[in-house]
Amino acid sequence: MIALLFVIAITVATVGLGIWATGKSKSTSDFFVASRSVGVGLNAAAISGEYLSAASFMGIAGLVMKNGYDSLWYPVGYAAGYLFLLLFIAGPLRRFGAYTIPDFAEGRFDSSSFRKIAVTFVLFIGFFYTMPQMKGAGVTMASIMNWPYWMGIAVVGTVITFNVVLGGMKGITLVQAFQYWAKVFAISVPCFVLMAVFQVGTPHAASENNARLKSDGAIKVKGATAYPANVVTMPSEPSWLYFPKGAKIGKIELSRKLLPTEPKLTVGQLIENAPKVVLKGPIRDAKGKEVKANYHDLSQLVRGDKAEIPENTALLVYDGKPEETGVKTPVSLKFQFAEATEFRIWSAARWDGAGGTHGQVEAIAPNAPPDAKWLNPFGPLTSKWGYPVLYTYSLIIALVCGTAGLPHILVRFYTNPDGRAAKRTTLWVMVMLGGFYVFTPIWGALGRALMPALYASNATDSVVIKVPTILSDPLMGQIFSGVTSAGAFAAFMSTFSGLLVSMSGAFAHDIYGKILKPSASPESRLVAFKLAAVGVGVVSMLLGLFVETFDIAMMVGWAFAIGAASYFPLLLLGAWWRGLTKTGAAAGMLLGGLASLTAIIGSMLLDKKVIAADLPPLLRALMEQPAIWGVPLSLVTMYVVSRATAKEIPADVNLKMLRLHAPEELGLSKNYIEG
């Protein structure tokens, strides 16, 4: 309940500040004129505030906890992407005076038809970016209020959508700058407190015992509808499990596919291998109460690849040790739960040799990668499909090039007074983002050290919300969890609002105003904007329901990959190569962007088992991280098609280049947006 108060406080502060700032600047042009006197510091904070989304606030910490070192590329890429933006795009684009990408497309090629193609990508990238924000909302509300996932999305999504419809996100520079500082406070202060109290914080201090669970070993798991979040991979050591009556395991498999060179090992063998033993001492349930339970052998309960638990049961799961079974690396059992339940797990590793084990040893958290894999490069994230180096480079390309292709971020550069200030602002954005991101991996390490149960329940994305609650003073725990919840709220509120504005703007301004009904009055455009905002909000919420099982930071990475293969080549070549034609740019953008989009959606559907296909792992890796082929595909297509259609090059291309590159003093710049 305390956490809810913090969340309400940040929401009220944001909306209130927006109303106050709107009252101070009456019209849009007032806003722009006023913002030209805004200093570089405020502007940089505003850009950073809009940029730091649920992926930055919750997702990176979750991904670092889940996968370790490889996940560090996410914060590094999110921040370092601004360097490419700075080197090639920020200054020229500001000077060109067209700050939405569709405006740039139209101004650079004198073609209003190209605007239509450019605008579709605002929507593609936008929807990909809203999905993780919605997941952030669902996870946060589930953590602090115990609401079901869908309810968090419905309530938060509706509140933010209505705020945008009613115009509550105006006066945006000040609001976003405030949100930046709120997020920095919320990620850093609780982090310092936890590091001081528990004396951990380095990744190496967090990986000395393979993420053993704390004390009671209670694990909440989801049912089949949450697939793959209902998957629990048992530790690579013998473990005792206690199941309450009625628990249902839908499928038992091996934890990994065996290599062709390894001896055949079946699930049945692994179950049979388990010694027939009982645990010494009492069995306790999740609350520590002694319960009556009987010992069963897993082999008696298994029917096919399913198992049903007829009564409160304790049983032993055994792993496939390389020295016993001849496999190359450890194998264990993987359960897919059919229904939500709560089970307990203890280690049975300290075999006493006399038909029993000690029951008090803490188990390795199910699903947790072992220390060596977590700490070292080319771990579980990038070697998922067996091509870790390829995967790493593709991820780097997506993040570094994708930052330069995010429509809602580029818009904000317009508030710089000139091209030079745009560059200085970008530098400060990088400093502010770095100051924030440096904390995110620490949260991942804190999660691994202090709350490994999150691995087992597939809930690593909630680590920044959950970890503060383990402070021994429950009130302090509530307060610091409230602080991080408020930070998370600020994160998805600012990013979702920004996306909603730019996507609804695309519908109302570009699709309705320029394509469907060019004669529309400003009033009817405003109505169109509001209707579009409701529509986009509803679609975002529905998409959010579908993505509960995907990592937040991964999803944002996909939005970057699509941006990297569509807008980045357009802006890079558009600003630096006179020979780019509208046909070339459109062809490259469509081919690279749509191919990447298709690959990613295909990969998501395969992951969710909506479609089934046994594709080679190399193809899966390239589908999941398409930037390594998508970006070159787009660039090469642009070059080749532009060469073939060279007669389309606008006659005044040199003047356009001067507008992009000449210093403002020469008087060649032009503002497409009247200010």
Added chain:
Amino acid sequence: MRNDAQEEQAALATRIMRKQAALSLRVAAVFVVILVGTPLANLYAPDFMGSKVGGFTLTWLFLGIAFYPITWILSSYFVKNSNKIEEEIAKEEKQ
């Protein structure tokens, strides 16, 4: 007359873009070397990257912390020089 003006524009655009692009590409080259080199160092020099520095291995210290200040240095070098180029060109052209 009109052709002269157009040629002048083309020449000026080329001159500005060359200067700026040379700077941008120089900084980008350093950055690309770091981006490409880090995974290669992890792959081919795992022992060196795994050596301990103040409670961290070099892998984590570099990517988790040191990477950010490096990008700040690169960008501040770029901003200073890029804006200097602009000022020079503005001065030359006004004369």
